[in-house]
Amino acid sequence: MTETNIILFVVGLILFLSVMASALSRFGPPLLLIFLVCGMLAGNDGIGQIGFSNVPVTYFIANLALAIILLDGGLRTPFKSFRVGLRPALSLATAGVLVSASLAGAFIAFVLEVDWRYGLLLGSIVASTDAAAVFSQLRSTGVTLNERVSATLEIESGTNDPMAIFLVTFLMTAIGNDAPFELDTIAIELIQQFGIGIVGGLALGTALAWLVARIPLVEGLYALLIASGGVMAFTAINQLGGSGFLGIYLVGLVIGNRRNQATEHVFRVMDGLAWLAQAGMFLLLGLLVNPSQIWADAVPAFLIALFLIFIARPAAVYVSLLPFRFPIREQGFIAWVGLRGAVPIVLALFPLMAGLPDAQFLFDIAFAVVLLSLIIQGSSLGGMARLLKLEVPPEPEPVAAFALEGQRGDSYQLLGYRIESASIMSGAGAAPLHRLADIRVAAVARRGRLILPKTGFTFAFDDLVYLIAPSQARHDLARLFQGETRDPITQPNRFFGPFTIHAEAPAAEFARLYGITLNGEEAGLTLGRLVRQRLRRRPVTGDEIDLGRIRLIVRAITDGMISELGLQLVEPETEREPRG
Template sequence: MDTNSFIFLAGILLLVSILASSFTVRVGLPLLLVFLGMGMLAGEEGIGQLDFDNPSLAFFVGNLALAVILLDGGMQTKTSTFRVALWPSLSLATLGVVFTTAAVGMFAAWLLDVQLIYGLLLGATVGSTDAAAVFSLLRNSGVKLNERVGGTLEIESGANDPMAILLVVMLTGLLQSADHLSILSFLGQMLQQFAVGGVLGLLGGKLLLMILRRVPLIEGLYALLIISFGLAIFSGVNMIGGSGFLAVYLVGLTVGNGRIKQLDAISQVMDGLAWLAQAGMFLLLGLLVTPSSLLTHGWQAIAIAAFLIFVARPLAVMVCLLPFDFRWPERFYISWVGLRGAVPIVLALYPIIAGLSNSELLFEITFTVVLISLLLQGSTVPLVARWLKVVVPPAPAPTTRFSLIDDADSHHSLELYEFLVQTEKVRIPASIVQNVPSATVSTPQLVSLVRDQKPIVVNADTVLQLGDRIWMLLHPEDVNDVAQIFSQQASGSFLLQNFFGEFAIRGDAPLIDLAKVYGVPLEGIAPEDTAAELLQRQLGKHLVVGDRVRFGNIRLTIRQMDGNQIEIIGLKLQDKQV
């Protein structure tokens, strides 16, 4: 195939896949499944009749794409989620992968009638959740998970690749050399992978953040700078024996949570590059597989996928999350969203490149497991979230943000925000309308009101209309309060009232006053007890928005938090379900 034909075909495949994605969104299928399916259709047994059989190239492209995806995923993960999700995520990313590997390995060895080590190799290959699939589906599912569940899933998917890769590499090496597995050697390599990748990832992220703040570039080059730096860290850490995947994720995490003026523009470009990486990787992996070969061991692959989804993953999650404060519906949901995607397929190429016997069998079963996972689990992510009640109404937020003054101290930083008016008959507070812009912004300042793409003169009598756009100068800590004014939630939508309750109280509201007002027995309530203390006492230390308790004939639900402090609590009367 000449150069022009290859470029033409690649462009057509991407174009058709992207256009087809609009259909999959309507029917509830994962977008990644479209790219994988298009690759299979273009392959040697599909419409395209392309004979692609180059595992080494697929492995190279897969690793390159995963580095970009993890970099972008890290940039979109907020460090605030580490407050409630770090240790549960690390437990799942380490012990969870080992447990899943062992369970699936023993089952697969028995079912396929192969040596246990081959079964364990298959278990390690499918043992980790896939960052590309998790990031994509959670952020495009149309539901907002509570911070404890969403953060755990995202951090786990970004951090469990090192353990899976280490297991696959070690088991492949054992099959090549016939040596015995040394537990001390395995633990030593695991610590080296996490330590080197973790330290260099954090240091690299700090260095990149400093460069972004101090080196002036054309706006379009900032994202390319981040990509090139991330790829350099990824490959460099791999070369010295660390986990490049963990390192590049931490680089993205550090940069995404740093205060830089260009962050919004950078994030948009990074999202596009991450989608291109995902599309290219899944298309290529789809080209690599021969669909008819998947039928050879089809029922065994289905059985292994069922065991992984309904037995191994749930047991691993239940065991790993025992020490932590998770509700049972949250545990069940985390076990369900154990999505498999490109990572297992890329890992399945290790045995093929190493020339192991049974490597084709392992690849075909892995590919089938991924297809089943994306079809079954991926298409039910929002449905199961609503069924298990782990969703929270999305918080009001600005549509656009520009940093004007960057400072490590948020009290001195200043940003320009655009808000979309989503409710009727709302007036801009007089204190904001009458505020005179000055060098020191102590209160929010109105910059402009745009209606029908025209600026409107604003005074204290101006009534906002649906679709108006408000531009304001704010300190970052004031954004949530201002966003509430213009949100449809400010008018008391049914969703908000049903979830949080009809009333809102402060976290430090005296519990004894609530008891007197709503007829709750006073036994056991001290005068100094507050509503926030009741929630903490009954639910544990690491609370998130959406956590709730029953207090007599009322229900208390956390509505707003500031770090570890409960600021606002929703109160609902006569609700029989907690």
């Protein structure tokens, strides 16, 4: 019994110290790197002196953790992101992984002087980006990216595992059997992985969403129902020969886009489960490695990491995104966010469990590459986004949101907003709220007191105002309570320009007003269609074009079409390359 208590205490202590150390992530180090280092310090070569070498247990826990992380990522991905990011993300998840693995494999075979099949195997292990690393870093940087970039990165990281897993297992089989590659076998296996993963994920996700919407449960049990159902879907799809990782991501996607009374609570609980899964997985992977061996392989690992970061990944991104007309800045950032994390380490466990010769060496190199990727790329995502001018004003959100049961035309929510110092609500009555329809003030929290406002009530700075409002009004209300700020990124008028133009305005009249020359076809378009035509790609918020000294910036998109444009007057000395 004493030994059990000691083990539980040590596990709890490591997890506790890792979470406390995560406070350092705001100063630069990626959170996942902190968990990984804490695991290494607790291991056999570290101060903790914990001897752990159970590869099958690590593989089992890592698969379970990745399943939970991908489920949570799918839950938070809106369907509208797929309109913008699905095709480029799938290109990156297939052709991109293949290009990256091939280039890295050739380089590894040359640098390490190993058989080209081993080089390609290690290249395939480290080729795919990692969902845990990408989801975690994009959320923790505090940077809001335009939808095209963020959607492409998140969908890619959630869908590129099948290609990497296929390449690794196929190469291991070819090495073990000393058999040549057969193209028809490769094609069949790929179709099976993606086909069963997609069909199984969508079908089981739809069934689970239907079940969640109809079974009355205690609020805290909905997240457990979704998590357990998602894990069962993951295993079932794997058993059928498909990609469980792709399947469980799609399960989360379907459920997350079918809102119900428990949705907000599910998000909060799943967020905690995902963080626990990430922490536990990276701690365990850190325990498994010997830092002294990593140090011995530091030079080749450093060269491989640099090749992946500066040559293989950028080449894969360029080839994969060539048909989609991504601006060069966006391509550069997507190339930089080729974060390696748990997935390459888990893939490196495959040769260990199969007893492949030199499997330990492959694992050590893969682990070192992941460490360097997290240090070099993970610590600089926010700075790189700002350097490439890809940051857009974040969409303001309520500080609290609760779904209301019952039907009344549109869906209604109880929303909470904090009155900021720049808001016109500070020192005002309810008149500004009358601009929006069907808004009811429920209560106001002021300095610890709960107030039920009556006619003539005056709001004050820092009040927390609870409103009953239609769901679609949440962002308009958030902008009202936030007000204007001086930050050029969080201040929409500074980013989009001081003037707002409706996208349905005739381009010809606009051109006459500002002395702009348009060709005959463009003169017959609306401004929104003119911008879309000049961009030659699906527009997202923040895209822009220059018309002489006028810069038009996409400010709002409704149902995939540009609805509002911002206008800036560009002075000669401030001219620059458009962000779009």
